[in-house]
Amino acid sequence: MSENMEKDYKQIERQTAADYEYSTLMQLLEVSVSKHLLDEHFTLIWANDFYYQMIGWPKEEYEKVFHNRPDLYYETDREEWDRITGVVMETLRRGEKGYKLATRMRRKSGEHIWVQFSVRFADEYVDGYQVGYTVITNIDDMIQMQKEQSVTYDNLPGFVAKYRIDQELNMILLESNSRFAEYFGSEAERGENSVYQRNIRDNKEAIWGQRENILAGKPLHFTMYVKNREGQKLWLQVNAACVGWQKGCPVYLVIFIDVTDITELREMQKKLTEQTVALQNALEEAEKANMAKSDFLSRMSHDIRTPMNAILGMTTIAGSHIHDPERIRDCLGKITVSSKLLLSLINEVLDMSKIESGRIVLAEEEVNLAELVHGVVTMVQPQIHSKDLIFKTYVNNLTHEIVVSDMQRLQQLVLNLLSNAVKYTPPRGSVYMEIRETPSDKKNMAFYEFVVSDTGIGMKPEFLYRIFEPFERADDEKIQSIQGTGLGLSICKSIAELMGGTIHVESTYGKGSRFAVSVCLQIQEEQTDERVLEGLPVLIVDDDEFICRNTCECLAEFGLKTDWALKGGEALEKIEQAGKSGEDYFAVIIDYKMPDMDGIETTRKIRRQAGRQLPIIMISAYDLSEQMDEAKEAGANGFITKPLFCSRLIYKLKQFADGNCQEADSGPVIRGSYKGKNVLLAEDNELNREIVAEILTDAGAFVDTAENGRAAVEKVRQSEEGFYDLIFMDMQMPVMDGCTAAVKIRGLPRQDVGAMPIIAMTANAFADDRQKTREAGMNGHLAKPLDMEQLQLVLEKWLS
Known part of the structure; x- marks a missing residue:
């Protein structure tokens, strides 16, 4: 193979891996993504499965009825369509790169839902038209909540308004009920000389008398003398409660009761007391829920982008050092570590309900602590380098490096501790990690202590009592700009306790923190050949x-x-x-x-x-x-x-x-030869088929392929008995899924199908999916992305 051909092949291989990871990520995050031309129809040229789930139309039916033309889809909703096209044209006219728009969209069932379009115009052209990428988010629940809130506001006695009040007691009106707008003016009428502003100026003395309470966020009770739009004079009783903070300023929910006619006051006060408390509680809960959800998604987006950036960066570096095997091995190692972290983050999102409820089931697998810790340290190295931190690590009395534990959870525990220390330590600070083994009273068990300390910003004593609670973050201006999900330490505590261990924290505000996690793990005795190095x-x-x-x-x-x-x-x-x-x-x-x-x-x-x-x-x-x-x-x-x-x-x-001072060259992906073995690969994704077929072919096997379950059944039906030695079956395929195909293969009237090994391959790696494959008569299960070591074990078991 010429040098240019080799470069082209490796470029295709890298692109194939990147496309596969992107496709997998889109599927796992369940986000509606589509690609449109900016022509007169906004023609749809590509969309993922969740786009069609959002609109309720199957892909084939949508294409047949609307011909991929959104303007035809909105034929019965011309007002909404005109609004959308107007926003697009105005955005293009201003030369902006994209826009966001909340709008109503009709689904196939005829119902309307509220959605948000997040559109980005790309520097890409198809058939002479610029391309736009669209993410559609269902915001129907949020709009419904706002409507319910509006109804609640309008049914409260008196005038209701919500303000943000700054240090100079400037009152910025955030919301109000319709009764308030009728008496004191609409949004457009709230200028400097409006009735609204004149009433604030006329009551400046009364408001400033409450300044200390306002800035402290305390409840307010006083009276005001105001005029409405017709000049009618009113005495209003002010009842206000602080319901949150924005930009360091208190946000008050205020109910003004007209007490001009004192005979109505007592009844109103009774209703006010009950409804104010209920409304305040409801608003606080809704705002906390929305804020927690938004913050979590923002932080998780950041955490997902970190390993993605590492993957893309290391791919670029490897490409620029294509003739340096050691540098390429280094890059590939870091890409592998980052890919596994990305997969673990995705699993964490999907497993969130189990983590929060404590229903985590630990796996039992052989774990090499040296490889695990090396992978974690590799992941945090870019942040350590960018902040110029002093980083020291120690291994103390570590007798057994191979243990039995849950690889993903243990790595998650160590990574959360170390990344937290790096994250909250200012530039040129210090981070230390120590790993220590101590004996346990239990046979073949030992305690492993992971200690991470830093010279970071530390924590105040009152926060240490809440530090292991989910979504808790210190109320400190120093950390407002630092990304975090608020779940890391809560997860650490759950994992440590499940492993029979503990977690402790010591911290001094302004000086740093020290976390010590001790977990009880089963040890594995290691076989070593000491004679080779003895006496050197x-x-x-x-x-x-x-x-x-x-x-x-x-x-x-x-x-x-x-x-x-x-x-x-x-x-x-x-x-x-x-x-x-x-x-x-x-x-x-x-x-x-x-x-x-x-x-x-x-x-x-x-x-x-x-x-x-x-x-x-x-x-x-x-x-x-x-x-x-x-x-x-x-x-x-x-x-x-x-x-x-x-x-x-x-x-x-x-x-x-042994006389080898250089790194060994990389060997084949799969060890051993399977020449003479015939494998049937059923996979609907063309790229996945190519990747797996290439790996198996390199190992010497003959690979036959089928693009769906029905084709796989026909391949077996038409083959000679005993021809196929092994079948790899994807679970989710069009025409016929993998489980159905496995059942039909087992039911064919021939002698070899009862003992023919069938191994499931799927991106759904949960316990119930494994159960489905067993019930369908499959012999094993491989999760995607494929782990080469697991694939090696399958081949050794069924083809050796």
Whole structure:
């Protein structure tokens, strides 16, 4: 394959992966997205499934009746259509990139619902017309709530208004009932000389007399003397309660009772007391619910974009270093970690009800703590770098690195703690993470403590009592601009308790916080070959004495001779002395970031002094991707990110003991050969079919494909008995779904279908979906996106 062809192939492969992840994300978030031409019909050229669910028309029927022309769809609602087209034309005239519009839309059933169009004009043209992308959101419930609120307002006795009041006691009117507008003017009549403003000026003394209570958000009770639009004089009793805050200013709900005729006062006061409390409670609950929902979606959008940005950025970097295998491996590793985090975030959204109610069921799987922590640290490295934080990690008395636990939940717990520390620590601050193992009274169990501390903004004592409650965030101006869902620590507490552990927090406002989580995990005994490295001398160079001592103790358990130095100059002296005595070091482990002489300069001088034969491993708590080229040029042979787990160090040292100082080239996606095996792949998505077929073909198997369940049944029916060794069946397909197809295959009148392995593949990875596949007679279940290790296990089980 030529170099250009190889580049084109890899570009297509990356684009295919990106398109697949985008399609999966759209499906999981259930958002209506469509693409239109900006022609006279606003012709629809593409829409996802949720667009057709929103309008209630099946795709084929919609195309047949309306020919993808929204103007025909709105034929019976011309007023709404004219309003929409007017907004579009005005937006284009002003040269703006898009618009938002709330409007009524008719569904197939004939009912109207309120929706919001969020439209963005793209720098893209099709057939000479500019393209617009539209997201449609159902806001019918919100509009209905506003109507109900309006009815409530209009049925209250007296005049009802809602104000925001600033430090100078300027009263900004936010809402009012119709009775208030009739007496004191409409929105257009509220200028400087309006009846509304004159009444405020005439009662300035009475209002300023309440200034202290107003700015403190306390309830208000006083009387005012006002005039209405006809000049009629009224005495009004003011009853106001603070129902919220905007921009640091109190928001008051005010009911004015006409007490000019005192005989009506008592009855009105009775109704007022009951209805004011009920209204205030209802408004507070509605506003809190709306605010919590909006804040949560905003924060979750930010959290989803973070790994997406990492994926896109690492893809770009890999493309620009296409001939550097080590840099590409580094990028692919980070893309994998980010993709898994993105998937876990999506799962968190879908699993939110279980998290809030505590109905989380933990999985039991083998977890490599070194890989888990390395993945978490990799994810927070960009934020650490951007804020120039001092980041140190420690592994203390960690005897067992392989445990049995829920990989996703444990990673979620550690990531939430570490990302919180990074998030709330100002630039050039410090973040520390320590991992410690302590024995448990239970057999084959141990406690693992994850301690994360920082020099961040800290928390006030009164907030520490609420810190683990869902959606709780400190009322502090310092954190208003910091994104967060308010769920992270609540989730940490739930996970820790489910794992038989605890979580504790210590914090001093203005100085920082310390979180300590201890969880009880089942340990796995690890098989290691100590003889390969026994007796070999290794030098550790790090300005942190704790890391030097701890690493030496760790390596000594594997029979290595260890020595350490706190500075680069000291390391050079020790290497020179070892050479003179004829006891050269087998390898040197050097920290990248050290005072006086950093790791790269130390490496460069070691090479000049000791030559190219001595293996040098560069370690760092920071992302070394940007310094990797310089470090390799200086003479570094390998790289490890802190915290320093024994398994990672031993694995790297064994490579050097075997005479391999370079990273191994990547092997095939699937290990082993399945030549002579015939596989049927039933998948309706063309790109998914291509990806899976390519992977299986590379493993030597013959792959036959079917675009739906019915085609798969026919393929089996027409094949010779015993031809297919394995079937992969997508669950959701047109014409016939995967479960129905599996049942029909099992029912074919032939001998081989009873024992023929059928494995489900689906983006729906929940327990009830697994149950459906079992009931349909399938032998296993693979969740999308496909995990190559799980695919490997399936092939080994059924084709070996």
